[in-house]
Amino acid sequence: MATEYALQMKNIEKDYYGNKVLKGVDLAVKPGEIHALIGENGAGKSTLMNVLFGMPVIHSTGGFTGEVYIGGKKVDIKSPNEIIKMGVGMVHQEFMLIPNFTITENIKLNREITKDNFVSRLSKNKELKTLDTGSMNNDARKSLDKLGLGIEEWVTVAGLPVGHMQFVEIAREIDKTNIKLLVFDEPTGVLTESEADILIAAIKRLASTGIAILFITHRLDEVLQVADNITILRNGELAATRKKEDTNVMELAEIMVGRKIDIADKSEQTEDHGDKVVILETKNLHVDMPGERVKGVDLEIIEGEIFGIGGLTGQGKVGIANGIMGLCSSSGEVFLKGEKFELNNTNGALNKGLAFVSEDRRGVGLLLDSSVELNIVVTTMQVRGKYLKRIGFFNQIDSKEIREHAAKMIKELDIRCMESQQLTRQLSGGNQQKVCVARALTLGPEVLFVSEPTRGIDVGAKKLILDLLVKLNKELGMTIVMTSSELVELRSICNRIAMIYGGKVEGILKPSDSDRNFGLMMTGEYRKMHSKEAI
Amino acid sequence: MLFVTVCIAAVVLKLPVRLIASDVIRRFGMFGILALAMVPSIQCGTGPNFALPIGIICGLLGSLLAIEFGLTSKYLGYGFISAVLISIPFAILSGWVYGMLLNKIKGSEMLVATYTGFSIVSFMQIGWVILPFKHPQLIWPIGEGLRVTISLDSTFGEVLNRLWGFSIAEVYIPTGLLLFFFLCCTFVWLFSRSKKGIALKTVGDNLKFAVASGINVDKNRILGTILSMVIGAIGIIVYSLSFGYMQLYLAPLYMAFPAVAAVLIGGATTKKIKISHVLIGTFLFQGLLTVVLPVANQLFPEGNLSEVIRMIVQNGIILYALTKVGGVV
Numbered sequence A: 001m002a003t004e005y006a007l008q009m010k011n012i013e014k015d016y017y018g019n020k021v022l023k024g025v026d027l028a029v030k031p032g033e034i035h036a037l038i039g040e041n042g043a044g045k046s047t048l049m050n051v052l053f054g055m056p057v058i059h060s061t062g063g064f065t066g067e068v069y070i071g072g073k074k075v076d077i078k079s080p081n082e083i084i085k086m087g088v089g090m091v092h093q094e095f096m097l098i099p100n101f102t103i104t105e106n107i108k109l110n111r112e113i114t115k116d117n118f119v120s121r122l123s124k125n126k127e128l129k130t131l132d133t134g135s136m137n138n139d140a141r142k143s144l145d146k147l148g149l150g151i152e153e154w155v156t157v158a159g160l161p162v163g164h165m166q167f168v169e170i171a172r173e174i175d176k177t178n179i180k181l182l183v184f185d186e187p188t189g190v191l192t193e194s195e196a197d198i199l200i201a202a203i204k205r206l207a208s209t210g211i212a213i214l215f216i217t218h219r220l221d222e223v224l225q226v227a228d229n230i231t232i233l234r235n236g237e238l239a240a241t242r243k244k245e246d247t248n249v250m251e252l253a254e255i256m257v258g259r260k261i262d263i264a265d266k267s268e269q270t271e272d273h274g275d276k277v278v279i280l281e282t283k284n285l286h287v288d289m290p291g292e293r294v295k296g297v298d299l300e301i302i303e304g305e306i307f308g309i310g311g312l313t314g315q316g317k318v319g320i321a322n323g324i325m326g327l328c329s330s331s332g333e334v335f336l337k338g339e340k341f342e343l344n345n346t347n348g349a350l351n352k353g354l355a356f357v358s359e360d361r362r363g364v365g366l367l368l369d370s371s372v373e374l375n376i377v378v379t380t381m382q383v384r385g386k387y388l389k390r391i392g393f394f395n396q397i398d399s400k401e402i403r404e405h406a407a408k409m410i411k412e413l414d415i416r417c418m419e420s421q422q423l424t425r426q427l428s429g430g431n432q433q434k435v436c437v438a439r440a441l442t443l444g445p446e447v448l449f450v451s452e453p454t455r456g457i458d459v460g461a462k463k464l465i466l467d468l469l470v471k472l473n474k475e476l477g478m479t480i481v482m483t484s485s486e487l488v489e490l491r492s493i494c495n496r497i498a499m500i501y502g503g504k505v506e507g508i509l510k511p512s513d514s515d516r517n518f519g520l521m522m523t524g525e526y527r528k529m530h531s532k533e534a535i
Numbered sequence B: 001m002l003f004v005t006v007c008i009a010a011v012v013l014k015l016p017v018r019l020i021a022s023d024v025i026r027r028f029g030m031f032g033i034l035a036l037a038m039v040p041s042i043q044c045g046t047g048p049n050f051a052l053p054i055g056i057i058c059g060l061l062g063s064l065l066a067i068e069f070g071l072t073s074k075y076l077g078y079g080f081i082s083a084v085l086i087s088i089p090f091a092i093l094s095g096w097v098y099g100m101l102l103n104k105i106k107g108s109e110m111l112v113a114t115y116t117g118f119s120i121v122s123f124m125q126i127g128w129v130i131l132p133f134k135h136p137q138l139i140w141p142i143g144e145g146l147r148v149t150i151s152l153d154s155t156f157g158e159v160l161n162r163l164w165g166f167s168i169a170e171v172y173i174p175t176g177l178l179l180f181f182f183l184c185c186t187f188v189w190l191f192s193r194s195k196k197g198i199a200l201k202t203v204g205d206n207l208k209f210a211v212a213s214g215i216n217v218d219k220n221r222i223l224g225t226i227l228s229m230v231i232g233a234i235g236i237i238v239y240s241l242s243f244g245y246m247q248l249y250l251a252p253l254y255m256a257f258p259a260v261a262a263v264l265i266g267g268a269t270t271k272k273i274k275i276s277h278v279l280i281g282t283f284l285f286q287g288l289l290t291v292v293l294p295v296a297n298q299l300f301p302e303g304n305l306s307e308v309i310r311m312i313v314q315n316g317i318i319l320y321a322l323t324k325v326g327g328v329v
Helices: A045-052 A080-085 A103-107 A118-123 A133-147 A162-175 A193-208 A220-226 A249-257 A317-324 A346-351 A361-365 A372-384 A399-413 A429-442 A459-476 A487-493 A515-522 A525-534 B002-012 B017-036 B038-043 B052-068 B074-104 B109-130 B175-192 B195-205 B207-212 B217-243 B256-265 B275-299 B305-323
Strands: A007-016 A019-029 A034-039 A065-070 A073-075 A088-091 A181-185 A212-216 A229-234 A237-243 A278-287 A294-302 A306-310 A330-336 A339-341 A354-357 A388-391 A394-397 A447-451 A479-483 A496-501 A504-509 B149-151 B166-168 B171-173 B245-247
Touching: A007 A045, A019 A034, A019 A045, A019 A212, A019 A229, A034 A045, A034 A193, A034 A220, A034 A249, A045 A065, A045 A181, A080 A088, A088 A162, A103 A133, A103 A162, A133 A162, A133 A193, A162 A181, A162 A193, A193 A212, A193 A220, A220 A249, A220 A525, A229 A249, A237 A249, A249 A515, A249 A525, A278 A317, A278 A479, A294 A306, A294 A317, A294 A330, A294 A479, A294 A496, A294 A504, A306 A317, A306 A459, A306 A487, A317 A330, A317 A447, A317 A479, A346 A354, A346 A372, A354 A429, A361 A429, A361 B207, A372 A399, A372 A429, A372 B195, A394 B195, A399 A429, A429 A447, A429 A459, A459 A479, A459 A487, A479 A487, A487 A515, A496 A515, A504 A515, A504 A525, A515 A525, B017 B038, B017 B171, B017 B175, B017 B217, B017 B256, B017 B275, B038 B175, B038 B195, B038 B217, B038 B256, B038 B275, B052 B074, B052 B109, B052 B217, B052 B245, B052 B256, B074 B109, B074 B217, B109 B256, B175 B195, B175 B217, B175 B275, B195 B207, B195 B217, B207 B217, B217 B245, B256 B275, B256 B305, B275 B305
Parallel strands: A019 A237, A034 A212, A034 A229, A088 A181, A181 A212, A306 A479, A306 A496, A354 A447, A447 A479
Antiparallel strands: A007 A019, A007 A065, A065 A073, A229 A237, A278 A294, A278 A330, A330 A339, A388 A394, A496 A504, B149 B245, B166 B171
16 A cells, blocks of 8 residues: 555664664554554653654764654654644653643644734744734633643643643644644553543544554553554563454463563572461552552462562552551561561661662662762661770770771672772762672661662673572571562562552463463463453 | 952052961961851851851850859860860750751751741840850850850960960961861861761752652751751850950851852852861951951041941952852742
8 A cells, every 4th residue: 555654663773872662663553544653661752752743852862773754755853843834743651731821822832823923023922922822722622622631721720630631642643734643652651440441432532533643652542442553562662463353352462571681590409498487468458659659459479489579660569568667658667577566767777687778779779979889788777776986974986997898899789999998989880789789688687678679780791690599598598578660670589579550459460471471461361361251 | 269369469559468478378277167167068068057156156155154053164165175174065955956947948058047047046145145044254244145255365265365375477377276177177077987977978969869769868968967967056165265265246247248258259069068178268258358358448548447447348248159050049
């Protein structure tokens, strides 16, 4: 067929300093088509959109290879402005609205309709023209009607419910007259069920007017509801494309997750935890971590195992560790070795033998302008009072002891630094992570929580850290709770993995369980499916 | 650089260098502790202590009470030691209350600090007048209200300066003064190497990290503020005694700025400070100020230019240092 594609991306490759994040991805969307783009966290979806929109982060890191065609014409995008002028719009996950302005003003921002007035005619200055509020309101009304939204256009944005704000964003995009392609980034993430339905209806209506729609999401059932075609990314590669009619939720889940790396037969090595002492237990744990809310998690962690916590971003997996360690306010019951454990008390947690390597390495995990050796000992110093010399009533830090301990850690963990007094800011990501691990180990914990241990670290260092965790577990019998968005990682070293969706445990799997089950649990489809079957 | 130039100019113009040198050293010693007060407040993350006037007033109160109650015997250093001891509880209390205020406005400390300091000074205008002091040296002849400037000749004026003081080639070295200053610096340094001190520095360095290490952020910020006020109180006592006069009423109003400027010139930032910054900064600031005056006088012998120049230089240095702060008001 000779129909022109609204958008075509051919063989897009992108690497960040040697780390390949897109390995030859193709994407094609026809006018009036609703095309879904799905994949795990880190599969490459955001990067692909960054390439499409000519974002500075792409150009400042070596650009990309491949070709982009808009409306059949090859384009060379150098900045978001250019692509917007060509008729491509994006509705973001995080709204970019001005709360104190009205809906009309937000929709028309920077593209206001103006009338000439006395002053502007005199000074020939376009900027001094009066706003033509009448026409602007009319246009705004039209866009809102296209979406089927019944709110008044002169209402201020500030008081609107989140769902309506989303619609105002969309109205802003479709008000642009030459819109050819509209990209939606996780649009239903913040919407209620009924709002999501309205949105989907609106999207279908928009598509019927000839606009091409690209829809990025995790929600597989929505994908099948609304999309005509589906592209699945996995690990930066195009895993598959499917037509809606030819596939189902289970297949999509499987393709999303399908692994290539061999699981290091950890399942075979599973030491038979015959005694199965439960070292940490949570009942109905709620954690208020913005963006990663936990809404009732029940877990039993067995002594000596490596327990994995997985799931998509924003579903709450990171909140669990943060909540238990008292960094975010939490409620519920937690039992450590059978005894009730006090929540919201970091000092208490550290004292009782829990240690934590945060996912926010630079923010929470390190004192960037302090030395490696200080970073390693400071928490233990405060919690256990070690590494101090006592002189009567006073104490002073014991530099000698600190240096010795730091040297030991540097050797054991192979931390690459010039000397132990070097500032941690100067170390590479992988080595910074090792310093964080060293600090947690210095506490001598019984349970070690590690969150996103290999995020932002190169492949070589990744393996080192994972091997280190396995070594600690084997040699010291340390219980490790590892939270990670990389399923492959979890499946390579954990004994059991809990998948978190919607702030709750969707299920607990063994690494050897099927890809399909992992995919289903990750996207929250597992329970739905099995409750349907029960009926 | 400016300092060196001015020094050279001084020598060239055959000014009484010896006298100037003594002056510089004396001002260095007398002002240093006030600058030192900035260390705990910056270290714990509340930024330079612009509300130093509060601590200063505590110090003044302490001195006044020492004189009022006649605690000026030789064994109490003619009142110096008693002044210090009395002002400490006041400083601790005010530091505590002020610290609680600071904890509620994390992020806007500098702005609020300055105005808090101003308002306390203004409030004390009333205070100085109505407080029931009776000592004839302190009050107006009419029988009520404290004087604006109170001479310390009969009490502890110059006590430290003269203690173990000696001259080298006609340059007078006020050893007692300097020793006391260095002693205070040493205490602060030792504190920063103790467990509490490290906890304090951690709070100022990275709040989230401190929380994750189980450190109580709020308590440590209050501790830093209290320490800052105490050192400030001691600082003004030393300053006054070296000066020979105690200055009440509006004098404390602007005393925070030179202290802040001094440490900033010495290399500190609003987030990081070391004792060396205090030492170098105070020396440069006071030195520059002291030397510029006679030099300017020589170069421009007409009229009252000297006073103008002094104002320009002092405030200029402060402005310059504040531009290095970035993200202030």
